Amino acid sequence: MSEIQKVKCLIIGSGPAGYTAAIYAARADMKPVMYQGMQPGGQLTTTNEVENFPGYPDGVTGPEMMIQLEAQAKRFEADIRFGMITKVDFSGEIHKCWADDGTEIHAETVIISTGASAMYLGLESEQHYLKIGGGVSACAVCDGFFYRGQETVIVGAGDSACEEAHYLSKLCTKVTMLVRRDEFRASKIMTERVKNTPNIEILYNTEAEEVLGDGQGVSGVKARNNKTNEIIEIPCTGFFLAIGHKPNTAIFKDYLNLDEVGYIKYEQPGTTKTNVPGVFVAGDAADKTYRQAITAAGTGCMAALDAERYLASKE
Ligand SMILES: Cc1cc2nc3c(=O)[nH]c(=O)nc-3n(C[C@H](O)[C@H](O)[C@H](O)COP(=O)(O)OP(=O)(O)OC[C@H]3O[C@@H](n4cnc5c(N)ncnc54)[C@H](O)[C@@H]3O)c2cc1C
Numbered sequence: 001m002s003e004i005q006k007v008k009c010l011i012i013g014s015g016p017a018g019y020t021a022a023i024y025a026a027r028a029d030m031k032p033v034m035y036q037g038m039q040p041g042g043q044l045t046t047t048n049e050v051e052n053f054p055g056y057p058d059g060v061t062g063p064e065m066m067i068q069l070e071a072q073a074k075r076f077e078a079d080i081r082f083g084m085i086t087k088v089d090f091s092g093e094i095h096k097c098w099a100d101d102g103t104e105i106h107a108e109t110v111i112i113s114t115g116a117s118a119m120y121l122g123l124e125s126e127q128h129y130l131k132i133g134g135g136v137s138a139c140a141v142c143d144g145f146f147y148r149g150q151e152t153v154i155v156g157a158g159d160s161a162c163e164e165a166h167y168l169s170k171l172c173t174k175v176t177m178l179v180r181r182d183e184f185r186a187s188k189i190m191t192e193r194v195k196n197t198p199n200i201e202i203l204y205n206t207e208a209e210e211v212l213g214d215g216q217g218v219s220g221v222k223a224r225n226n227k228t229n230e231i232i233e234i235p236c237t238g239f240f241l242a243i244g245h246k247p248n249t250a251i252f253k254d255y256l257n258l259d260e261v262g263y264i265k266y267e268q269p270g271t272t273k274t275n276v277p278g279v280f281v282a283g284d285a286a287d288k289t290y291r292q293a294i295t296a297a298g299t300g301c302m303a304a305l306d307a308e309r310y311l312a313s314k315e
Contacts, residue, residue: 003102003103003104004104004105004106005033005103005104005105005106006105006106006107007031007032007033007105007106007107007108008030008031008032008107008108008109008311009025009030009031009032009033009107009108009109009110009111009304009307009311010032010033010034010035010085010095010097010105010107010109010110010111011025011032011033011034011035011078011110011111011113012034012035012037012085012097012110012111012112012113012114013034013035013036013037013042013112013113013114013115013248013283013285014034014035014036014037014039014040014041014042014066014070014080014113015041015042015043015044015066015113015115015283015284015293015296016042016044016066016069016283016293016294016296016297016300017113017115017282017283017284017285017296017297017299017300017303018034018036018042018111018113018282018283018300019034019066019069019070019072019073019297019300020069020282020296020297020298020300020301020304021111021113021282021300021301021303021304021307022034022073022076022078022080022304023069023072023073023076023078023304024300024301024304024305024308025078025111025304025307025308026073026076026077026078027076028304028308030109030304030307030308030311031077031079032078032079032111032304033078033079033081033105033107034073034078034079034080034081035081035083035084035085035099036080036081036082036083037083037084037085037114037248038084040066040070040082041062041063041066041067041069041070042066042115043062043115043117043118043284044062044063044065044066044293045062045063045066046062046130047061047062047133047142047143048061048062048133049061049062049146050062050065050142050293051145052142052292052294053065053293053294054294065293081099083099083100083101083103084099084100085097085098085099085100085105085251086098086099086100086251087251088110088251088252088255089255090110090252090255090256090276090279091255093277093278094106094107094108095107095108095109095110095276095278095279097110107278108278108311108314109278109279109280109307109310109311110278110279110280111272111280111281111282111300111303111304111307112249112252112264112274112279112280112281112282112285113281113282113283113285113296113300113303114247114248114249114285115247115248115283115284115285115296116245116246116247116248116263116284116285116287116288116291117245117246117248118138118139118241118244118245119138119241119243119244119245119246120138120241120243121155121208121241121243123208123209123210123211125210125211125212125213126208126211126239126241128211128215129211129213129217129218129239132216134213134216134217134218135211135213135217135218135237135238135239136211136218136238136239136240136241137238137239137240137241138240138241138242138245139291140154140164140165140167140168140240140242141164141167141291141292142292143238143240144164144167144168144171144172144238144240145171146238147168147171147172147237147238148171148172149171149172149173150172150173150236150237150238151172151173151174151175151176151235151236151237151238152168152172152174152175152176152236152237152238152239152240153175153176153177153178153208153221153234153236153238153239153240154168154175154176154177154178154239154240154241154242155177155178155208155239155240155241155242155243156177156178156179156241156242156243156244157179157180157181157183157184157185157186158184158185158186158242158243158244159185159186159187159190160242160244161177161186161242161243162184162186162190162191162193162194163190164240164242165177165194165197165200165242166193166194166197166200168238168240169194169197169199169200172199172238173199174199174200174201175197175199175200175201176200176201176203176221176234176236177194177200177201177202177203178203178206178207178208178221178223179202179203179204179205179206180205180206180207180226181204181205182204182205182227183204203223203225203232205225205226205227205228206223206224206225206226206232207223207224207226208221208222208223208239209222209223209224209231210222211239212233217237218236218237218238218239219235219236219237220233220234220235220236221233221234221236221239244261245261245284245288245291246261246262247261247262247263247264247284247285247286248285249262249263249264249285250262252264255276255279256274256275256276256279256281257274257275259288261288263285263286263287263288264281264285264286265286266281266286271302271306272286272299272302272303272306273306277310278307278310280303280306280307280310281299281303282296282299282300282302282303283295283296283299283300284296286299287299
């Protein structure tokens with residue numbers, strides 16, 4: 001039988017945004033309840049080294065950092081639960097949410113921190129090297145540093161792909177950009193920037209078919225020209241994907257304003273308010289620009305403060 005629980009603050013998602021919101025909300029005595037979702041700890045649990053989060057001079061592994069964030073939230077008695085929120089109803093003043101174990105939650109405030117998932121090509125070899133941390137990445141800003149002075153390949157043709165290729169070009173000796181069609185999708189200014197960067201080589205009509213390596217680390221990419229069927233092998237130690245992200249926001253689409261990709265729109269810039277009073281969003285679920293742990297944590301803090309002010313204004 002389903003059970004109804006009344007909570008002041010429900011946090012959906014357990015990445016850096018969710019845990020930071022939980023720490024702030026718990027310390028403000030909002031007794032937050034968090035549902036961790038299918039990936040407790042979020043995206044960082046899929047990476048080894050995190051070297052750019054302030055406070056870790058020697059770096060930290062993603063899973064270790066998330067264990068510490070969880071412990072910090074628990075220290076202030078945040079109620080952290082394993083499970084998914086599968087349905088919401090934001091039509092009334094009380095926000096109704098349902099968890100996958102049948103629990104019905106009536107929340108005065110909701111903080112959405114469900115993140116986004118990077119898209120991959122789905123090649124078996126790509127997934128192998130991704131899983132073992134052997135040279136496949138969907139984040140140049142996060143991982144480019146590990147390929148300093150080396151050759152990399154990046155797949156993508158949009159603005160983000162151009163930005164990431166340009167970022168890599170400053171660190172790597174050579175960047176080969178694989179563009180599936182005979183033109184970019186990116187804006188003219190971004191396209192010109194990569195075209196004018198001497199160590200970026202652009203291969204049009206070219207698709208990656210296999211990530212090559214010795215099973216432990218990437219040593220190249222086998223690619224095919226989709227016009228001529230010519231197969232080439234490009235030596236590289238890093239294979240980057242920049243073909244988009246999918247925000248985990250489908251369950252909110254009937255109530256919240258989303259952009260064309262699915263990112264939740266902020267109602268008021270400079271805050272974490274959505275179009276539904278009492279519902280706030282933090283982290284990558286609303287961020288298609290920065291997508292970093294520190295920015296997610298920053299907006300997690302903002303969301304908890306916004307939620308607390310919302311509750312205070314109603315008292
Ligand atoms: C391979 C890789 C390496 C990276 N390296 C770095 C790095 O070195 N430095 C850096 O700053 N950033 C890095 N990033 C980016 C960083 O991981 C993200 O910017 C950050 O994790 C976003 O945090 P978030 O809290 O918004 O969401 P996420 O970390 O995406 O977490 C989302 C959470 O929501 C949960 N969830 C989703 N749907 C539901 C639901 N319906 N119900 C309940 N829970 C749900 C998930 O289980 C998950 O816990 C990396 C990303 C990747 C993929």
